Amino acid sequence: MEETMTPLPVTLESEKKLFFHNYARLPVAVSHGEGCWLVGDDGTRYLDMIAGIGVNALGYGDKRLSEAISRQAEKLIHASNLFMMPPQFELAEKLLALSGLSKVFLANSGTEAIEAAIKIARKWACQFGDPDKNEVLSLSNCFHGRTYGAMSLTAKPQYIDGFEPLLTGTGMINFNDLNDLEEKVSAKTAAVFVEVVQGEGGIHQVSQEFIDRLKQLREQYNFLIVADEIQAGCGRTGTFFSYTQVNADPDLVCLAKPLGGGLPLSAVIGNEKVVDVLTYGNHGTTFGGNPVACAAGIAMIKAIHDDHLMENAETVGSFIRDEVKKLSAKHPQILDIRQYGLMIGITVDKEAKYYANKALEKNILINATSVNVIRLLPPLTINMKEAQHCITTLDEILTEEKQAATTTE
Ligand SMILES: Cc1ncc(COP(=O)(O)O)c(C=O)c1O
Numbered sequence: 148m149e150e151t152m153t154p155l156p157v158t159l160e161s162e163k164k165l166f167f168h169n170y171a172r173l174p175v176a177v178s179h180g181e182g183c184w185l186v187g188d189d190g191t192r193y194l195d196m197i198a199g200i201g202v203n204a205l206g207y208g209d210k211r212l213s214e215a216i217s218r219q220a221e222k223l224i225h226a227s228n229l230f231m232m233p234p235q236f237e238l239a240e241k242l243l244a245l246s247g248l249s250k251v252f253l254a255n256s257g258t259e260a261i262e263a264a265i266k267i268a269r270k271w272a273c274q275f276g277d278p279d280k281n282e283v284l285s286l287s288n289c290f291h292g293r294t295y296g297a298m299s300l301t302a303k304p305q306y307i308d309g310f311e312p313l314l315t316g317t318g319m320i321n322f323n324d325l326n327d328l329e330e331k332v333s334a335k336t337a338a339v340f341v342e343v344v345q346g347e348g349g350i351h352q353v354s355q356e357f358i359d360r361l362k363q364l365r366e367q368y369n370f371l372i373v374a375d376e377i378q379a380g381c382g383r384t385g386t387f388f389s390y391t392q393v394n395a396d397p398d399l400v401c402l403a404k405p406l407g408g409g410l411p412l413s414a415v416i417g418n419e420k421v422v423d424v425l426t427y428g429n430h431g432t433t434f435g436g437n438p439v440a441c442a443a444g445i446a447m448i449k450a451i452h453d454d455h456l457m458e459n460a461e462t463v464g465s466f467i468r469d470e471v472k473k474l475s476a477k478h479p480q481i482l483d484i485r486q487y488g489l490m491i492g493i494t495v496d497k498e499a500k501y502y503a504n505k506a507l508e509k510n511i512l513i514n515a516t517s518v519n520v521i522r523l524l525p526p527l528t529i530n531m532k533e534a535q536h537c538i539t540t541l542d543e544i545l546t547e548e549k550q551a552a553t554t555t556e
Pocket residue numbers: 256257258259261290291292293342346347375376377378379403404
């Protein structure tokens with residue numbers, strides 16, 4: 148039967164026939180990528196300011212990455228965690244050196260890293276003998292993932308509605324609200340999860356005061372601070388971990404997205420407090436720490452350092468911020484800009500999707516998040532010329548919008 152089947156064309160219509168309707172895909176079938184440019188199957192070149200939702204830190208077609216993947220794929224694609232696999236060891240050593248922490252657990256996706264962190268936090272809290280010390284808190288406006296634990300820590304109703312009941316023993320602290328923080332944490336708290344720069348929530352950085360108070364309260368109540376670096380980590384904000392910028396001193400750190408250079412890979416890194424929490428059989432995953440993904444991760448981390456991509460993130464990111472600020476002087480549609488390396492949020496006066504669609508018409512891929520925030524997460528390799536092209540196009544879109552509004556008045 149299979150031989151006679153004619154494949155459906157790769158169109159939105161076929162997509163509707165084949166898949167559950169959980170993604171709002173763009174009307175673009177992609178063929179390949181070159182640097183910061185994604186190429187459609189009709190040859191159209193798009194400047195990619197989304198980078199696979201913050202995954203493609205090296206852009207497309209990096210030979211060091213594809214060679215590391217091919218080399219490892221030829222040797223061994225999978226063996227399972229019954230065995231010791233050299234790429235896992237090398238990657239773990241790198242992550243420990245970068246973080247100064249003590250132990251690593253490898254998984255496949257961001258949400259799985261969060262699940263592992265929740266489990267580690269709860270089991271860690273067990274040792275204190277209080278059966279109520281199991282509360283896991285997060286901050287309003289946050290996003291931690293789609294599986295039940297991670298979803299229970301996630302703020303947006305659109306991700307949760309209809310899926311209740313959520314995990315019990317979870318709760319939310321108002322973002323950057325010191326009074327609420329003091330009210331919510333207690334001796335029952337096992338962990339507080341923090342995205343130092345909230346991504347899905349619209350690119351907002353947690354305040355220094357909030358982090359300082361959180362650390363004081365950790366002393367008082369003995370809980371863990373978990374940094375969700377899944378979107379902001381791996382150099383995106385100009386430092387390898389965004390938490391170092393506010394000296395958050397986390398007990399657990401979750402990484403994913405760019406970690407596997409585009410292959411599924413995530414990590415939980417923990418400090419001395421949690422080194423003995425997981426014991427044999429407690430937790431695991433068949434694919435976690437896949438050797439090909441780890442080889443890609445090693446190449447990716449090396450390239451970030453060799454190519455000074457964290458410095459580039461800060462230089463090009465600041466340039467974009469300054470240029471958008473200039474644009475805001477002539478385009479009142481821009482309300483605010485927040486920039487942390489190449490994690491950039493531009494608040495606009497209407498649904499950001501409008502601008503994402505207009506940009507797509509001009510072959511630039513930008514992303515809308517948090518209703519009225521344009522989110523830019525370009526590859527860390529983006530250069531000034533490409534950044535300027537994005538700004539010029541944004542200027543054009545905003546100008547055309549004003550012109551259209553005056554002609555209809
Ligand atoms: C901060 C943060 N945490 C967790 C996740 C979940 O990661 P994944 O989609 O790999 O499960 C995401 C994904 O966007 C994220 O941005």
